[in-house]
Amino acid sequence: MKASSNITIPNITEQLTPRSSTQFRTGFDVEKIREDFPILKQRVHGKPLVYLDNAATTQKPRVVIEAIQKYYTEENANVHRGVHFLSEKATQAYEGARSRIRRFINASKDKEIIFVRGATEGINLVVNSYGRKYIQPGDEIIISAMEHHSNIVPWQMLCEEKGAKLRIIPMNDAGELLIDEYEELLNERTKFVSVVQVSNSLGTVNPVRQIIQMAHNYGIPVLIDGAQAVQHMPVDVRDLDCDFYVFSGHKIFGPTGIGILYGKERLLEVMPPYQGGGDMILSVTFEKTIYNTLPAKFEAGTPHIEGGIGLGVAVDYVSKIGLDAIAAYEQELLKYATEALSEIEGLRIIGTAKEKASVLSFVLEGVHPHDMGTILDTEGIAIRTGHHCTQPVMQRFGIPATARASLAFYNTKEDIDALVRGIYKVKEIFGS
Amino acid sequence: MDELRELYQQVILDHNKNPRNFRKIEGANRKVEGYNPLCGDHYFIYMQLEDDVIKDLSFEGEGCAISKASASLMSSVLKGKTKAEAEMLFQRFHEVVTGRLDPTDHLEELGKLAVFAGVSEFPVRVKCATLAWHTMHAALNGRCETVSTE
Ligand SMILES: Cc1ncc(COP(=O)(O)O)c(C=O)c1O
Numbered sequence: 001m002k003a004s005s006n007i008t009i010p011n012i013t014e015q016l017t018p019r020s021s022t023q024f025r026t027g028f029d030v031e032k033i034r035e036d037f038p039i040l041k042q043r044v045h046g047k048p049l050v051y052l053d054n055a056a057t058t059q060k061p062r063v064v065i066e067a068i069q070k071y072y073t074e075e076n077a078n079v080h081r082g083v084h085f086l087s088e089k090a091t092q093a094y095e096g097a098r099s100r101i102r103r104f105i106n107a108s109k110d111k112e113i114i115f116v117r118g119a120t121e122g123i124n125l126v127v128n129s130y131g132r133k134y135i136q137p138g139d140e141i142i143i144s145a146m147e148h149h150s151n152i153v154p155w156q157m158l159c160e161e162k163g164a165k166l167r168i169i170p171m172n173d174a175g176e177l178l179i180d181e182y183e184e185l186l187n188e189r190t191k192f193v194s195v196v197q198v199s200n201s202l203g204t205v206n207p208v209r210q211i212i213q214m215a216h217n218y219g220i221p222v223l224i225d226g227a228q229a230v231q232h233m234p235v236d237v238r239d240l241d242c243d244f245y246v247f248s249g250h251k252i253f254g255p256t257g258i259g260i261l262y263g264k265e266r267l268l269e270v271m272p273p274y275q276g277g278g279d280m281i282l283s284v285t286f287e288k289t290i291y292n293t294l295p296a297k298f299e300a301g302t303p304h305i306e307g308g309i310g311l312g313v314a315v316d317y318v319s320k321i322g323l324d325a326i327a328a329y330e331q332e333l334l335k336y337a338t339e340a341l342s343e344i345e346g347l348r349i350i351g352t353a354k355e356k357a358s359v360l361s362f363v364l365e366g367v368h369p370h371d372m373g374t375i376l377d378t379e380g381i382a383i384r385t386g387h388h389c390t391q392p393v394m395q396r397f398g399i400p401a402t403a404r405a406s407l408a409f410y411n412t413k414e415d416i417d418a419l420v421r422g423i424y425k426v427k428e429i430f431g432s
Numbered sequence: 433m434d435e436l437r438e439l440y441q442q443v444i445l446d447h448n449k450n451p452r453n454f455r456k457i458e459g460a461n462r463k464v465e466g467y468n469p470l471c472g473d474h475y476f477i478y479m480q481l482e483d484d485v486i487k488d489l490s491f492e493g494e495g496c497a498i499s500k501a502s503a504s505l506m507s508s509v510l511k512g513k514t515k516a517e518a519e520m521l522f523q524r525f526h527e528v529v530t531g532r533l534d535p536t537d538h539l540e541e542l543g544k545l546a547v548f549a550g551v552s553e554f555p556v557r558v559k560c561a562t563l564a565w566h567t568m569h570a571a572l573n574g575r576c577e578t579v580s581t582e
Pocket of ligand 1 (some may be wrong): 055056117118119120121148150151196198199200225227228248389
């Protein structure tokens, strides 16, 4: 893609062509929203970009791009360190972002919001700090059958180190967790539960509130991986009563390299630091170091300042549109897409839970997803193909890979129509 | 569209649908696993190598059309070839799919392998086309391991 493509003059006629029937009952003004995302005007292989890979990463609205630019043009300095004007300004912007994010997930205190690199680092922080301190030989940790590798591997590493055991909540053929089986798994040896809220490969929305409650009946702390949830539905960590919650900035229209770990203050307080360095200390001598208070205790080194600021702007942007409105629109889009894809002969949707977010995994008889991905790409359609970092899910369904279309609120019915046309082209080439 | 037709030529689609030598060789003296984690292409290559001649070559496994057709055509082409000939074809094939060799100049040597020239227009698919070859190469050199094109 050419670096200059953001400033090429858009094709006017195409811009003005009304996307006829995009208006759903919800009256969501998707055309207006699309104007906020410069990249969506791009053409790919001579075709208008149809971006359906939002579960991998989302596109950025102009306000986020501009906030990062503004930071570097007007505010750049190191945070928490200087007495000078710019350092003060940068610190305010960065800490202001923390407050915005706290409000966004309705945490009670700013210091419960820890900036990390992403969901992956958030989970690793909890595993390495909480896990290594509290998990003992013979203990059990429960995860689910639909976890992303980032919520499997760190726990496996911990179990190996500690001689603890990983237990898995199974799922049914629709991709729904079996809550009765989960109940069976809970016992006095269980010391932690870590579960994904929305599956990135199946779209399933898990009943995390219930899952948390059931664990709490045994006094077990729970981490929720919200990497695919915060961009699709309102999340209130106090209402959920989760002990930890993680998500990635880049999946919620913010920058890459920044994410959030929310933790209850009571737990974060007793956890040892994850990394040592600058900012996380109060005083250092060669004999003894006194750690800083929250959240600094968990934020060693110069942070991803513009990332934090950009993420603050992103969550405000999303809040302004409203997650209820987003959820309603995406549900209509999901329904439209599910119906359209279901009509294609030989196509099977993987992940048919009753509660789903706008993620559609599917396989096409006689065609490997990777070939589908290449052919769709020549039509300007971006989907993901592969195992989506959930190999156990693929094993569960006995398939090597799926094609996945994951929708955001800037997608349209026309995007789905383009996808369907693309799939028919795949079928034509493969004669299937 | 032309590039796509070039990639998914009839020969490739045919070998994908009806792969040749798609079987185990019981008691093969070489067996290597090949895996491309990006797309999940996963094959076993079986080779019967005697006096530096590939007496038999087969494969099993699953993957995209490009990887499967490549394994299938490779197995047909290399059967009966010497180790040196196989090494040479591996190199040629690699040059073709990465666009460094114009197959029309080497049609005789390449034979049906020339149909993979279209891959060079799709750089992310080069790994698919070469997976079976890398795996075969490991088998040829007596390495018993999992070959990955990541
Ligand atoms: C459910 C889920 N959890 C965790 C992650 C990891 O996110 P990141 O790579 O941004 O750390 C992802 C990303 O794909 C995801 O979908």
